[in-house]
Amino acid sequence: MIDIAAFQEALGIMFTSVGSWGWIVPGLIVGLVFSAIPGVSITMAMAIVLPMSLYMDFFSAIVFLTSVYTGAGFGGSVPAILMNIPGSPSSFATTFDGYAMSKKGEHNEALGYALFASTICGILGYVLLLFVIEPLADIVLRIGPVEMFSVAIWGMLLLGSLGSKYITRGLLAAAFGILLGTVGMNTAGFIRGTMGIPTLLDGISPIPAMIGLLAAGQLLSLASKDYILDAEGARKVSVRLILKGCWGTMKYPGVLLRGSIIGIVIGAVPGVGSSIGNLIAYAETKRTAKDSATFGKGNPKGVIAAESAVASAEGGSMATMLALGIPGGGATAILLAAFMMHNIVPGPSFIETQKPMVYAIILNNIVQAIVLLVVGIGFIYVASNVVRVRTRYILPAILVIATLGTYAVSGEISGPITLFLFSLVGYVLVRYEYPIAAVVVGILLGRMLETEFLRSYQLSGGNPLYVFQRPGAMAIIGVMLLSLAMTAWGKRKQAKAEAEELAAMERLHQQELAGINGRS
Amino acid sequence: MRFKGHVYTVDYGHLSLVGLMAAIVAWYLFDTRSVSTNVNNILLVQPVSIFALLMCALIVPQCFKRVTGAAAEPEKEGDYDPLAPKLPTERKEVIKMALLGGALGVFVFSLNIIGFDIAIFLFCVAAMAICGERRPLHLLAFSLIVTVVAIYGFKALIPFPMFTAIL
Numbered sequence: 001m002i003d004i005a006a007f008q009e010a011l012g013i014m015f016t017s018v019g020s021w022g023w024i025v026p027g028l029i030v031g032l033v034f035s036a037i038p039g040v041s042i043t044m045a046m047a048i049v050l051p052m053s054l055y056m057d058f059f060s061a062i063v064f065l066t067s068v069y070t071g072a073g074f075g076g077s078v079p080a081i082l083m084n085i086p087g088s089p090s091s092f093a094t095t096f097d098g099y100a101m102s103k104k105g106e107h108n109e110a111l112g113y114a115l116f117a118s119t120i121c122g123i124l125g126y127v128l129l130l131f132v133i134e135p136l137a138d139i140v141l142r143i144g145p146v147e148m149f150s151v152a153i154w155g156m157l158l159l160g161s162l163g164s165k166y167i168t169r170g171l172l173a174a175a176f177g178i179l180l181g182t183v184g185m186n187t188a189g190f191i192r193g194t195m196g197i198p199t200l201l202d203g204i205s206p207i208p209a210m211i212g213l214l215a216a217g218q219l220l221s222l223a224s225k226d227y228i229l230d231a232e233g234a235r236k237v238s239v240r241l242i243l244k245g246c247w248g249t250m251k252y253p254g255v256l257l258r259g260s261i262i263g264i265v266i267g268a269v270p271g272v273g274s275s276i277g278n279l280i281a282y283a284e285t286k287r288t289a290k291d292s293a294t295f296g297k298g299n300p301k302g303v304i305a306a307e308s309a310v311a312s313a314e315g316g317s318m319a320t321m322l323a324l325g326i327p328g329g330g331a332t333a334i335l336l337a338a339f340m341m342h343n344i345v346p347g348p349s350f351i352e353t354q355k356p357m358v359y360a361i362i363l364n365n366i367v368q369a370i371v372l373l374v375v376g377i378g379f380i381y382v383a384s385n386v387v388r389v390r391t392r393y394i395l396p397a398i399l400v401i402a403t404l405g406t407y408a409v410s411g412e413i414s415g416p417i418t419l420f421l422f423s424l425v426g427y428v429l430v431r432y433e434y435p436i437a438a439v440v441v442g443i444l445l446g447r448m449l450e451t452e453f454l455r456s457y458q459l460s461g462g463n464p465l466y467v468f469q470r471p472g473a474m475a476i477i478g479v480m481l482l483s484l485a486m487t488a489w490g491k492r493k494q495a496k497a498e499a500e501e502l503a504a505m506e507r508l509h510q511q512e513l514a515g516i517n518g519r520s
Numbered sequence: 521m522r523f524k525g526h527v528y529t530v531d532y533g534h535l536s537l538v539g540l541m542a543a544i545v546a547w548y549l550f551d552t553r554s555v556s557t558n559v560n561n562i563l564l565v566q567p568v569s570i571f572a573l574l575m576c577a578l579i580v581p582q583c584f585k586r587v588t589g590a591a592a593e594p595e596k597e598g599d600y601d602p603l604a605p606k607l608p609t610e611r612k613e614v615i616k617m618a619l620l621g622g623a624l625g626v627f628v629f630s631l632n633i634i635g636f637d638i639a640i641f642l643f644c645v646a647a648m649a650i651c652g653e654r655r656p657l658h659l660l661a662f663s664l665i666v667t668v669v670a671i672y673g674f675k676a677l678i679p680f681p682m683f684t685a686i687l
Contacts, residue, residue, distance in 0.1 A: 169582075403631075450565070458560070
């Protein structure tokens with residue numbers, strides 16, 4: 001629980017180093033701009049600004065880098081909503097309803113929902129962190145491959161929410177995606193499906209593949225349109241509508257809370273991060289929503305769920321980094337490097353001896369989330385103007401940036417080639433009504449599924465009963481099954497109520513008919 | 521096609537796609553098994569491949585549609601589903617899309633041959649022309665701006681070298 005004396009000391013650090021707050025806005029802008037470019041990752045943005053932080057004092061350097069991290073957490077959702085191109089894998093679930101809202105001319109509101117969900121859940125994630133940083137570190141240490149495999153399976157449950165017209169095509173698309181995700185060398189050292197191409201040893205790069213699959217159906221089809229949005233009225237950019245979206249987020253506290261909890265827990269697991277958290281939060285929100293049929297067609301709850309998980313995952317991964325000294329992903333690895341450059345090593349002893357500093361870092365992240373609201377509104381106002389530019393100008397520019405973004409992933413031409421090949425795959429799959437989102441989920445989770453399945457198999461010696469020795473895995477599976485059972489029960493109850501209502505209407509209609517016949 | 525007294529239409533395009541996917545999955549399974557049949561190698565790949573092949577078998581009948589007199593119900597306008605996006609169907613639109621896709625293909629394969637700068641410039645000119653821009657000054661000026669901003673921007677951003685001919 002929270003240490004009051006250390007907390008007061010942390011407030012002291014915060015207010016005596018007000019000068020370092022000046023780094024929040026530049027950090028947020030760098031994060032927002034970089035992450036809005038498809039293919040340019042948060043890690044890359046932080047790596048570029050890392051040398052600058054060497055010349056700052058410790059607290060200012062951490063404030064600047066964590067601001068970049070906070071800004072980048074939201075920035076990826078802007079191209080996801082406006083153009084269906086997720087800036088990073090963690091914004092993938094945002095495209096489902098965010099882009100659909102844009103197509104309906106509700107891009108201002110969608111961006112408002114995403115921004116406010118990001119802000120609130122960023123704050124919520126860090127507030128929770130203040131209280132649970134130590135117990136959370138204990139939980140993370142108990143997570144093994146079986147638990148990770150359970151999390152990956154939970155992520156795959158999203159497939160049930162993708163609602164393809166043909167179930168078999170959805171399942172084939174997912175299986176195909178998983179197989180594509182396993183190409184290359186697996187954890188046990190076996191090399192499959194590389195066709196002798198060295199680049200494929202590391203597998204198919206998910207970012208170029210994801211952009212290619214999503215770009216095929218959307219970007220290329222814009223060639224015959226004059227603007228991204230057809231209706232002139234829909235191309236309006238309005239701060240009032242953005243704020244309306246922001247305010248609308250408050251109507252869904254349950255969605256925000258669920259997304260935050262999923263985000264913080266999954267974000268805390270090293271190597272998993274927000275790329276699965278947003279999928280699980282989306283799937284769980286859709287599964288439990290009464291209006292689940294409207295998900296994927298522009299339901300704001302879909303945007304809020306995905307963004308809340310992404311924002312709070314940031315707090316989760318910071319917890320692991322601060323408490324254990326284990327980076328959850330590339331961005332926290334850069335933060336770890338920044339700590340070390342200032343001769344500070346995060347970990348259990350850091351928490352024990354420097355608790356006020358840890359609290360000050362967390363408190364500053366809360367301030368950053370609040371400032372993000374103001375900076376974010378300005379950023380999305382500028383970015384939204386993309387819908388007002390004619391496609392003949394915007395389309396070549398987006399395609400060039402996306403292609404160079406895929407080159408930026410590894411600095412090899414294989415990135416742009418993967419983008420192009422997956423554009424063709426995406427085109428053919430869309431043409432025959434296969435859900436491309438299922439392929440993307442498969443590619444994103446395929447490698448993790450195999451790795452954790454393999455490790456679980458090796459640990460258990462092939463004994464499936466081993467799962468009973470892992471309370472964490474049992475808890476995850478239990479929550480997953482409970483969620484599925486509750487949904488099935490809820491759907492059944494809803495169907496029964498609808499059937500009763502229909503029968504009552506029919507009886508009323510028959511009585512009316514009988515009355516008319518009796519009178520005549 | 522006539523079968524048991526009923527007339528069927530065959531969607532050859534879809535049938536080819538299912539066949540191609542089944543062939544790729546079967547090849548991948550074969551390739552994986554040829555590397556090793558150790559459980560550590562085939563633990564996930566083998567069951568998922570078999571499942572995918574089973575799905576292909578179940579999808580094949582969907583490529584055959586029985587011809588009946590009743591016309592298909594038209595889809596409601598505005599019922600857009602981004603998880604099942606629709607592609608343009610008009611000939612002119614399809615040609616534009618194919619041309620842009622082709623230009624993208626030429627662009628990515630020429631990056632390392634003619635240089636990123638020239639490839640970006642030529643792609644921009646081609647893409648703008650395909651999208652309907654005909655004014656030469658606009659074509660050249662905008663493409664030049666995109667090229668300069670993209671090259672210098674990405675050179676500053678990424679730690680990898682980019683092969684350029686002029687810039």
